[in-house]
Every structure is written in C-alpha cells, then in structure tokens.
Amino acid sequence: MIRFDGATKRYPDGTVAVDELSLEAPSGQITVLVGPSGCGKTTSLRMINRMIEPTSGTIWLDDTDTASLPAHELRRQIGYVIQNAGLFPHRTIVDNVATVPLLLGEDKTKARARAMELIERVGLDPAFAKRYPAQLSGGQQQRVGVARALAADPPVMLMDEPFSAVDPVVREQLQEEFLRLQNDLGKTIVFVTHDIDEAIKLGDQVAVLRVGGKLAQLAAPADLLARPVDAFVAGFVGRDRGYRALGFTGAGTIDTHQEPSVAVGAAYPGHGAGIDGWILAVDADGKPQGWLPTGEEQRGDVVTDAMLYRGGTLAAQGGSLRAVLDACLSSPSGRGVVVDDSGRLVGSVTAREVLDLIEKRG
Amino acid sequence: MLTLLDSASSSPWYFFGYFLDHRATDLGWLWDHTWLSVVPVVVGLLLALPLGWLARRYSWAYPPMMSITGLLYTIPSIALFVLIPPLLGLDPLTPLQVPIALSIYSTSLLVRVVADGLGAVPTETVQAATALGYRPLARFFRVELPIAVPVITAGLRVAVVANVSIVAVAGTIGLDNLGRLFDQGYTLSVTEPYYPPIVLGIVMCVLLALVLDAIVLLVDRALTPWRRAVRSR
Structure with missing residues (x-):
C-alpha cells in the first residue's frame, strides 16, 4: 500500500507542482495517475521513490515513512519503469535486467538466472539476452524495462508513461501483456499516463489530477465515466464516455441469431x-x-x-x-x-x- | 667521389642512414618523447574527470570553466616551458616543465570533452539508474562514465596527437626529445641545407603519433563492445 498524506511539492520560484495530495494506492492494485501536462502526475510518482523530495507532507509505504530510509535503499525496493525504457546501452539485456539484484549483493550467477527467467516472462526470446539495447525495437526495449523493474521482485512498481513512446499496435499488445502479468503477480502499481483511454483500460482506480497538482477525482474507471465530479473531469474523460462506459458492462446472455x-x-x-x-x-x-x-x-x-x-x-x-x-x-x-x-x-x-x-x- | 658521398648523405632520403648512425641517441629521444606525450594525457584525464563532472553537475560552472580552459590552451607552449621553472621554483632545465605544461593543455582540452561526454548520456538512462537505487558515485563510475567513453576517447586521441607535436617544441630549447633532431638539422644547415635529421624527426613524430592513436583506439574498442554490436546489427 502506498499512501500520500498531504504531499506537496513547491519549487523555490513558488510554482506548486503537487498541492496537498492525499490518496491511497491499495496493495495488489493498479492506481493510475492521469491528467494534462503540468498536473504534477510525474512529480507525484517521483516523490514516492524520492527522486523528487516532497516539500511537505508524508508518503507511506505500508507502515514506513519513505523519508525515514536512505533514498537508495528505498529505491531498491521499488520497481521503476520509465518512458523509452532508459536501458543501460553499455550492458547486455541480461545484465540490464540483473541490475537491482546485483546492487542488492546477490551473486552474479543467481542474478543472471533470475534475469533469464524474467526475460522469458515478459515475452522476449531468450536469444535476446546477450544483445545490447540498441539492437532491440522500442517495444522490445520496453519489455526489458519491465523485466528490469521486476528483477528484485519488489512489492511496488512505479511506471512513468511506459507505453507512450511505441506505436499504437505495439502499445495495445504491451498493455494486454502487462494486465496479464499483473494478474499473475499482483503488484502494487502506480502508473502515470496522459492518455485517459490507457488509464481506463489499465486502472483498478484512476486519479484525475488538474493543472497545479490538485486531485480532481479518484474513482474506479466505470464510476469515473458515469459520474465525473465536475466539468474539468467530464471534459478530460472525453466526449464518447457514454460509449466507452459500455466497455465496463458485460453483454451477459445476449440472444444471437443463427448466421448462415x-x-x-x-x-x-x-x-x-x-x-x-x-x-x-x-x-x-x-x-x-x-x-x-x-x-x-x-x-x-x-x-x-x-x-x-x-x-x-x-x-x-x-x-x-x-x-x-x-x-x-x-x-x-x-x-x-x-x-x-x-x-x-x-x-x-x-x-x-x-x-x-x-x-x-x- | 667525396662530393658524391656528401650529396648522398645530405639528401632528405638519407634520414634512415642518419638514424642508424645515431641510433642510441635517437631511441633515447624517442623514449623521452613518448612518456612526455603520454603521461600528461593521463594526468589531464584524471584532473578533467572531476572538473568535467562539476561543469555538468552545476550548470553555472560550465561557461566560465570552458572560457578558462580555452584561454589556457591558447598560451604558446614555448612561453609555458620558459615560465614554469621560475614560477614553480624549479631548476631552469628540469624536464618537469614539459609534462607540467602539457598536463595543463591536456586538462584544458579534456574538461570540455568529459563534460560533453557526460552530457551525451541519455537523461532517461541516468534517471533509471537513480531510480533503481544507484548511489551517485556508483552511478558515475558504472553508468555515466562507461557510456561517455566513446566521446572521451575521441578527445584523448586529439590530446595525445597534439602532445606529440607540442613536445617537439621543447626540443628546440634544448630539452631531450625528438625535437632535438630539428635543432640539429637547423645547426647543421648553417652553410647549406642539411635535411636528414629534420626528416627523421618528422617521420619519428608521425610514427609515434600513429602508434599512440592506435593504442587509444584499441582501448576504446576494448571498453565499448556495445557499440560494435550496434553497428553490426
């Protein structure tokens, strides 16, 4: 469980990126932070692993105040997937994936074996293990990014627009596989996107943020579509939300005709x-x-x-x-x-x- | 007969004969020239790494640092060779003035190279390294520096070749290295031109530069297998 308790990020020039954010990302679920650019979604995400330190407020990881741990130790318990994957170009795929276990002091053979397992798990050919990131396509690199984040089996994963730099067909594929993987693993995930469709597709709950870093609404996707709290959220979730909401309603036992x-x-x-x-x-x-x-x-x-x-x-x-x-x-x-x-x-x-x-x- | 022999030995092509005639001295100068060219690059790199990192880490430091290093590089080498002993209280003919001067040049050249090399590391990669739990020092040595190697070795190649050329200047004020050959050629040309030592000096400097450049290239290759893999995709 991750809990934001009045977390605020104010820069020296007075800009407020995140304003008194309080929300809870429940264990084993996907919480999506979504909003227009400048809404502080990435800042909020990065405050969790302290790549950005909150100005005030507290962020809890289960019962631990994240500020109470050394930053690097905190980060090693939290998987992180970034846009464009951010792989290490000078290391082979298997060594990229083995990064965190090695940082945690696991021995090389064991870390690599675990990395190989994950490479297959995210749907990559094991033959890729010995290659370098630049030899892979964008979609394949992103899979490696996910494998790397999972390598030390962290209970929590942060994902910063992980699928937005790949083409729509690959994106859809990655989203489907991500949901399947999450079904097996049940990680506590905070996922940032600017794409409301992606938010609705992936989120167990969706937090819509408005410019200036204020939480506008936190709801399950179907509720968000059915009952946006205000004009901003209604506008953000889009015009065809009535149609999209049908995506959350099962057709049940609809009678079909015989078709020649x-x-x-x-x-x-x-x-x-x-x-x-x-x-x-x-x-x-x-x-x-x-x-x-x-x-x-x-x-x-x-x-x-x-x-x-x-x-x-x-x-x-x-x-x-x-x-x-x-x-x-x-x-x-x-x-x-x-x-x-x-x-x-x-x-x-x-x-x-x-x-x-x-x-x-x- | 005597005139014939004379004209043969003063031909520019007699340089190899000249080398054989003075082999011990010339090889000694080659050795001096080699370490005088290489050691300052190593010293320069060791100094440029923290300075280049500072220029990257604190963006306000980048412009003044680049101006200062650029200025240092424009000081004529002969002036530094002459000024360094009194400034540092050294013996006027200590061989140390050359490596000190060249270390200043190499550092000046390499600070920019290191800063730009580190700047070329993709932001996502640095952020990912931080997010995975690297501490700053480990991140520098195991992520940022290895990725900056191609840019840095490109700068090292320039620095080492430039040094071979600048060291020769110190020969003309009497310090031992291949530059002495030019001094000899000048002295022996008082009545009529005498080319062999001059040509020999040029040939040995060029060969030395080629060999040192090749060594840096080999080190670069050994450190960056990932770049070859990408090219052969």
Whole structure:
C-alpha cells in the first residue's frame, strides 16, 4: 500500500507542482495517475521513490515513512519503469535486467538466472539476452524495462508513461501483456499516463489530477465515466464516455441469431443463401473471416480471401456491450458477429437488439 | 667521389642512414618523447574527470570553466616551458616543465570533452539508474562514465596527437626529445641545407603519433563492445 498524506511539492520560484495530495494506492492494485501536462502526475510518482523530495507532507509505504530510509535503499525496493525504457546501452539485456539484484549483493550467477527467467516472462526470446539495447525495437526495449523493474521482485512498481513512446499496435499488445502479468503477480502499481483511454483500460482506480497538482477525482474507471465530479473531469474523460462506459458492462446472455455462412474455397453463394444480400465467410475451422455480398453473376465461382469485406469487428461471447455494439456498427451487413473463446462463429445480433438491451438495463 | 658521398648523405632520403648512425641517441629521444606525450594525457584525464563532472553537475560552472580552459590552451607552449621553472621554483632545465605544461593543455582540452561526454548520456538512462537505487558515485563510475567513453576517447586521441607535436617544441630549447633532431638539422644547415635529421624527426613524430592513436583506439574498442554490436546489427 502506498499512501500520500498531504504531499506537496513547491519549487523555490513558488510554482506548486503537487498541492496537498492525499490518496491511497491499495496493495495488489493498479492506481493510475492521469491528467494534462503540468498536473504534477510525474512529480507525484517521483516523490514516492524520492527522486523528487516532497516539500511537505508524508508518503507511506505500508507502515514506513519513505523519508525515514536512505533514498537508495528505498529505491531498491521499488520497481521503476520509465518512458523509452532508459536501458543501460553499455550492458547486455541480461545484465540490464540483473541490475537491482546485483546492487542488492546477490551473486552474479543467481542474478543472471533470475534475469533469464524474467526475460522469458515478459515475452522476449531468450536469444535476446546477450544483445545490447540498441539492437532491440522500442517495444522490445520496453519489455526489458519491465523485466528490469521486476528483477528484485519488489512489492511496488512505479511506471512513468511506459507505453507512450511505441506505436499504437505495439502499445495495445504491451498493455494486454502487462494486465496479464499483473494478474499473475499482483503488484502494487502506480502508473502515470496522459492518455485517459490507457488509464481506463489499465486502472483498478484512476486519479484525475488538474493543472497545479490538485486531485480532481479518484474513482474506479466505470464510476469515473458515469459520474465525473465536475466539468474539468467530464471534459478530460472525453466526449464518447457514454460509449466507452459500455466497455465496463458485460453483454451477459445476449440472444444471437443463427448466421448462415459459406466456407472460403467453396462455391460462390447465390442470393438465396445469405440474408439481405450478405453472407458470412468462415475458414475451415468455422472462424469468421469477413463478409461476402451474395450475387447471381459470380454464382459457381470459388470464394477467395480477396473477395471478402473485412471491416467488421468480432465480439467475444460474454464480452462487453461495447464490443458487441461495435461489431454491429462496423459490420457491412449491420449484423454483429459473436464468436466463442476459440474464435468460432456463435451467431449474430443487430445494433437494435443491443440498444434494447442497454435501454432495459438503463 | 667525396662530393658524391656528401650529396648522398645530405639528401632528405638519407634520414634512415642518419638514424642508424645515431641510433642510441635517437631511441633515447624517442623514449623521452613518448612518456612526455603520454603521461600528461593521463594526468589531464584524471584532473578533467572531476572538473568535467562539476561543469555538468552545476550548470553555472560550465561557461566560465570552458572560457578558462580555452584561454589556457591558447598560451604558446614555448612561453609555458620558459615560465614554469621560475614560477614553480624549479631548476631552469628540469624536464618537469614539459609534462607540467602539457598536463595543463591536456586538462584544458579534456574538461570540455568529459563534460560533453557526460552530457551525451541519455537523461532517461541516468534517471533509471537513480531510480533503481544507484548511489551517485556508483552511478558515475558504472553508468555515466562507461557510456561517455566513446566521446572521451575521441578527445584523448586529439590530446595525445597534439602532445606529440607540442613536445617537439621543447626540443628546440634544448630539452631531450625528438625535437632535438630539428635543432640539429637547423645547426647543421648553417652553410647549406642539411635535411636528414629534420626528416627523421618528422617521420619519428608521425610514427609515434600513429602508434599512440592506435593504442587509444584499441582501448576504446576494448571498453565499448556495445557499440560494435550496434553497428553490426
């Protein structure tokens, strides 16, 4: 548990970066600090491991006043992941990861063995161990950064915009893996981002800070979207918060219709085979691949991948209302495709049916 | 016959013969020249490390420090060679005046190099090192300095080669090193030009500079395997 108790950072020129911050980051959970630039989120994070010393107030790490320990000892108990990873360019990946165990006086063989374990754990090929950071991509470096922070198995991790310097596809991948890792490890995490979507996706609780370093609201993501306390928070969480809030509501037992399908490689279907001019194409395993307009002209041709309309997203059975509604809205046929855990076709729903479900709940 | 031999031995290409004729003396001067070139660079580096660190750590110290070191470097070497013994109360012909003067030059050159090398270490890397629990001294020697090595060795190469050239100047005021060869060439050219010692001096200085430069380069390579790995990606 990390607890800010009236923590303030005031610079000699009078600027207040963090103003009387009091909040608690519960053990085993992800607390996200989010806000516009100048809101003091990074300053707050760095006050925890005393890279920045608070002017007044106290920060507690469980029952310990962080000011009571020598700074370097405090820091060795706290994992830290920084934007752009901040790896040591002159050390191999395995030695980068082994840094903190070595600082703590563990022997080299043991520290490296532990580092190898973590390299695999964060999804990197063990062959990378002997390479240097500059030989890795940005996303791979960031994984190494996470492995390095975890190496001494600290109960607490601080993460300062760790995923913001990589491209969106890699970012999403890293976020998913981070959540999976946290599911296994249950660390107490404080995570800083300027991206409200990332905050809502990753946070067990989200602290929105306003410029000048004041806490505006601390809430679970769904509550934040549903009940922003004031205009600032409402503005910050964004316009499409109604839609995004659907991401926190399970679709439950939504009834699906049977959806006719044609296998890729089979004969081109005529009008009678689909519904309203569209038929779903699936692969040999029954996994949806895309939509096909039915038509008499091509009847008898072979269906190929190149003919498919792939615009529609797929919603997992038991997923969120947002995913189901998006599947409907993005589908060229207007019918959202629902699949099971292994990606096979379950059936389809229409946007109207999803909206009815939302209204009934509302 | 005598004229022929004379003209052959005064040809610039006779320098190797001249070397063989005075081998013991010339090798002695080469040795003097070598340590006079190398020791001041080592001293300069040892002084420049803390000074360069200070210039980086306290940003207000950087501009004046760079001005002072720049000024020191512009003092003509011959003036320092002559002034150092009375200023420090040394014997007028002590060989120490050369290494002292050159240490001043090397330090001046290397303070900027060290400061800029440390400045080129990525901020995230320094912050990460702090956050992982390095204490300042360990962070300097195990993170910042190793990463600054390429910049520092580039400066060392300049310093060591410059020293080879400046040491020769001290030969002309009678201090033992390869510069004495130029002095000899000048003395022997009173009636007509006599080139061999001058050419020999140039050749030995250039070879010495090349060898010392190569040694610094090898040290650089040994200290920075990480840079080669990146290039061969």
